[in-house]
Amino acid sequence: MSKEKTKAVQTSENASPAKQKKHVLSYEKRKGLYGYGFIGLWAIGTIYFFIAPLIMSLIYSFNETEVKVGGMGMKWIGMKNYVNAFRKDQDYTLALVDMLKNTALRTPLIIIFSIFIALVLNQKFKGRTFARAVFFLPVIIATGPVMDIINGNMSTGGYSGGSEQFSTMFEANLVDQLLNFLGIYNISDKLSNIINSLTTDIFNLVWNSGIQILLILAALQGISPASKEAAQMEGATSWEFFWKITLPTISPMILACVVYTVVDSFVDPGNKVMTIVLNKSTNWQHGYSAAMAWAYFAIIGVCLGIIVAILNKVIYYEVE
Amino acid sequence: MATKKEEKQFEKERKAAIKAREKRMKEIGLEKFLTPDQIKYNKRQKVIGAVWPVFRFLILFGLCFVILYPLIFMLSTAFRPNEQMNDPSIIWIPKNFTMQNIKDTWKVMKFDKTLINTIILNLVSSVLQVATCSITGYGFARFKFKGKNFLFGIVVMMIIVPPQITTIPLYMQYAYPPKIVAKILTLGKSTKLINYGWTMYLPALFANGIRAGLFIFIFRQFFRGLPKELEDAAYLDGCSPLYTYVKIMIPNARQSFLTVFLFSIVWYWNDYYVSSSFFTNNDTVALMLKNLNTTLAKTLFNNQSVSVRQIIVWLEAGCLLSITPILVMYVFLQRYFVEGIEKSGLAN
Numbered sequence: 001m002s003k004e005k006t007k008a009v010q011t012s013e014n015a016s017p018a019k020q021k022k023h024v025l026s027y028e029k030r031k032g033l034y035g036y037g038f039i040g041l042w043a044i045g046t047i048y049f050f051i052a053p054l055i056m057s058l059i060y061s062f063n064e065t066e067v068k069v070g071g072m073g074m075k076w077i078g079m080k081n082y083v084n085a086f087r088k089d090q091d092y093t094l095a096l097v098d099m100l101k102n103t104a105l106r107t108p109l110i111i112i113f114s115i116f117i118a119l120v121l122n123q124k125f126k127g128r129t130f131a132r133a134v135f136f137l138p139v140i141i142a143t144g145p146v147m148d149i150i151n152g153n154m155s156t157g158g159y160s161g162g163s164e165q166f167s168t169m170f171e172a173n174l175v176d177q178l179l180n181f182l183g184i185y186n187i188s189d190k191l192s193n194i195i196n197s198l199t200t201d202i203f204n205l206v207w208n209s210g211i212q213i214l215l216i217l218a219a220l221q222g223i224s225p226a227s228k229e230a231a232q233m234e235g236a237t238s239w240e241f242f243w244k245i246t247l248p249t250i251s252p253m254i255l256a257c258v259v260y261t262v263v264d265s266f267v268d269p270g271n272k273v274m275t276i277v278l279n280k281s282t283n284w285q286h287g288y289s290a291a292m293a294w295a296y297f298a299i300i301g302v303c304l305g306i307i308v309a310i311l312n313k314v315i316y317y318e319v320e
Numbered sequence: 321m322a323t324k325k326e327e328k329q330f331e332k333e334r335k336a337a338i339k340a341r342e343k344r345m346k347e348i349g350l351e352k353f354l355t356p357d358q359i360k361y362n363k364r365q366k367v368i369g370a371v372w373p374v375f376r377f378l379i380l381f382g383l384c385f386v387i388l389y390p391l392i393f394m395l396s397t398a399f400r401p402n403e404q405m406n407d408p409s410i411i412w413i414p415k416n417f418t419m420q421n422i423k424d425t426w427k428v429m430k431f432d433k434t435l436i437n438t439i440i441l442n443l444v445s446s447v448l449q450v451a452t453c454s455i456t457g458y459g460f461a462r463f464k465f466k467g468k469n470f471l472f473g474i475v476v477m478m479i480i481v482p483p484q485i486t487t488i489p490l491y492m493q494y495a496y497p498p499k500i501v502a503k504i505l506t507l508g509k510s511t512k513l514i515n516y517g518w519t520m521y522l523p524a525l526f527a528n529g530i531r532a533g534l535f536i537f538i539f540r541q542f543f544r545g546l547p548k549e550l551e552d553a554a555y556l557d558g559c560s561p562l563y564t565y566v567k568i569m570i571p572n573a574r575q576s577f578l579t580v581f582l583f584s585i586v587w588y589w590n591d592y593y594v595s596s597s598f599f600t601n602n603d604t605v606a607l608m609l610k611n612l613n614t615t616l617a618k619t620l621f622n623n624q625s626v627s628v629r630q631i632i633v634w635l636e637a638g639c640l641l642s643i644t645p646i647l648v649m650y651v652f653l654q655r656y657f658v659e660g661i662e663k664s665g666l667a668n
Binding site: 039057117138206238278281286301 | 357358361364368373376379380383384386387388389390391394452453455456458459460462463464465466468471474477478479480481482483484485486487488489490492493522523525526527528536560561562565586587589590591592593606609610635636638639642643646647650651654655
C-alpha cells in the first residue's frame with residue numbers, strides 16, 4: 001500500500017515538471033524527429049546496401065556455397081570454412097602475418113614522413129603552391145589503376161614501370177658507396193639493409209602519403225600564429241616549439257592519419273591477403289572467401305582497437 | 321583595410337626598419353641591449369635562416385622529382401615510336417615524336433565513348449552522393465535523437481569495412497532485385513540491374529556510394545564547426561529545419577561541398593573494383609585501363625602473349641589518356657583541395 005503511494009507520488013512528481021516543460025519537450029522531440037528525417041535516407045540505404053550484404057556474407061561464411069540460377073545455394077557447415085582458412089590453407093596465414101608486419105613497419109614511416117613534409121609545406125617560401133600541388137598529386141592518382149601500371153604490377157616478368165626502374169637508381173651500391181665515401185666500411189649488414197629498404201621504398205612512401213600530408217597540413221593551419229610569436233618572444237627554438245606546441249595540437253589528426261593509413265593498407269585490393277580473398281571469390285568459392293574476409297576484418301578491427309586505445313592515452317584534446 | 325600592395329609595402333618598410341635598428345645596435349655594441357643568451361639565440365636563428373632554405377629546396381626538389389618521375393616517364397614513352405623503346409641511346413627524349421600510340425590506344429579503349437560514359441556516371445553519382453551525404457552529416461551534427469551514437473557507429477563501420485566483403489551479396493541483390501523495381505528502373509528492359517548505371521546511382525542516392533562513410537564523417541565534422549547561432553536565428557523566424565539547411569547551411573558550407581565533390585569525382589573516376597564487379601560491358605575509363613594489356617594483346621598482337629615491355633608505349637599512352645581529364649581538373653581546382661580541407665572542419 002505504502003509502496004504504491006510512494007510510486008504514485010513519484011510519478012506525479014515526475015509528471016509535474018514534464019507538464020511545465022511540455023512546450024520545450026515537444027520542441028526537442030520534434031527536432032529529434034527531424035533528425036530522423038535527415039538521416040532517414042541514409043538509414044534506409046544502409047540497411048539495404050550495407051547491413052544486409054554484411055549479414056549475408058557472414059551467413060555465406062558458415063556455408064558451402066554454390067552459384068545457381070536465381071540465387072545462391074547454401075549448405076550449412078558451421079565453422080569449417082574458418083578452420084580451413086587457418087589450418088589447411090598455407091598461403092593465407094603466411095600472407096596475413098606478412099601483411100601485419102608490413103603495415104606495422106610502414107605506418108610509422110608514412111606518418112613521420114607526412115608530418116615532416118606537412119611542416120615544410122606549411123612554411124612560407126617561393127614556389128610553395130607548386131610544391132603543394134605536386135605533393136597532393138598522388139591523392140588523385142594513387143587510388144586508380146594508373147598506379148598499377150606505374151608500379152609495374154601488371155606483369156611479374158620482363159620490364160617493369162616507373163617504381164622498379166626508379167628504385168634501381170637507389171640500388172644497394174649507391175648507399176654502400178655513400179657510406180664508403182663517408183669513411184664507413186661495413187658497419188653492419190643489418191644497418192645497411194635497413195637503409196637499403198628505406199631508400200628503395202621511398203617511391204611507395206611518397207606516393208602513399210598524399211592524403212596524410214593533406215590532413216596534417218590542415219591541422220597545422222589550425223595553430224594560431226600568435227602562439228608561434230609568443231614562443232619566439234620567450235626564446236623557444238623551433239625544435240622546442242614543435243614538441244611542446246605543434247605535436248600536441250595536431251595529435252588528434254595524427255590519430256586520424258594512423259587509422260586512415262592502417263585501413264588503407266589493409267583494404268587495398270593489391271595486398272596479398274586481399275588478392276587471395278578475391279581469387280577464392282572468382283573461383284566461385286564464395287563461402288570460403290567470405291570466411292577469409294571476415295577473419296581478416298576481425299583482425300583489422302582488433303588491431304585498430306589496440307592502436308586507438310594506445311594513442312588515445314597520448315593524445316591531447318583541447319577542452320572546449 | 322590595406323590592399324595587398326600596401327601590405328607588401330608595409331612589410332618591406334618594417335623589415336628595413338628592423339635592419340636599420342640592428343645596424344645601430346651593432347655600432348653601439350650589442351651587449352648593452354641584449355643578454356648573452358639573446359645574442360646566442362639570434363645568431364642561431366640567423367644560421368638556421370641561412371642554411372634551412374637550401375636544405376628545404378633540396379629535399380622538396382628531390383621528392384617532387386620522385387612524384388613527377390612516373391608522369392615524366394609517361395610523357396616520354398607515350399609519344400615514342402615503339403622501336404625506339406629498346407634503343408639504349410635514348411633515355412628521356414625520343415628521336416622523333418609520334419601520335420600513333422595515342423591513336424591506337426584511343427581506338428582500343430574506345431576512348432570517346434568510354435569517356436562520355438564515365439563522365440556521366442561520375443557526375444551523377446558524385447552529385448547524388450554529395451547531396452545525400454551532406455544531409456546525413458547535418459542530421460548527425462545538429463540533432464539529438466535516440467540511438468544516434470549507435471547509428472554513427474555504423475557510419476564508422478562503413479569507413480572500416482572493406483567493400484570486398486559486401487560485394488558478392490550486393491551482386492546477388494542487384495542481379496535479383498524485386499522485379500517491379502528493376503522493370504521501372506531499366507524502363508522494362510531487364511529484370512537485373514547489373515550493367516546499368518543504377519548500380520552506382522542507387523547507393524549514391526542513399527548515401528552509400530564509394531567511401532560514403534568518410535564523406536558523412538567529413539560533413540558532420542564541418543557542420544559541427546559552424547556556429548549554432550546561424551540556425552537559431554532562422555528557427556526563431558519560423559523556418560523549418562529543412563528550409564534552414566537549404567537556405568542557411570548550404571551557402572555557408574560551399575567550400576566544403578566543393579572539396580567533397582572533388583574527392584568524390586576523383587574516387588569515382590579511379591574506382592575499378594566496384595565497377596568491375598557490377599559491369600560486364602558498361603565500360604569506364606578505369607576499367608578499360610585495368611584491362612588494357614589484355615585488350616591490347618588481342619587487337620594489336622592477334623592474341624599472342626606479350627610481355628609488358630613490348631606494349632609499354634601503349635600502356636603509358638593509355639595512362640596518359642585516362643589521367644588527363646582529372647589532371648586538367650586538378651590544375652584548375654587544386655587550390656580548393658587545400659583551402660577547402662582547411663576550412664572544411666577536418667582541421668579540428
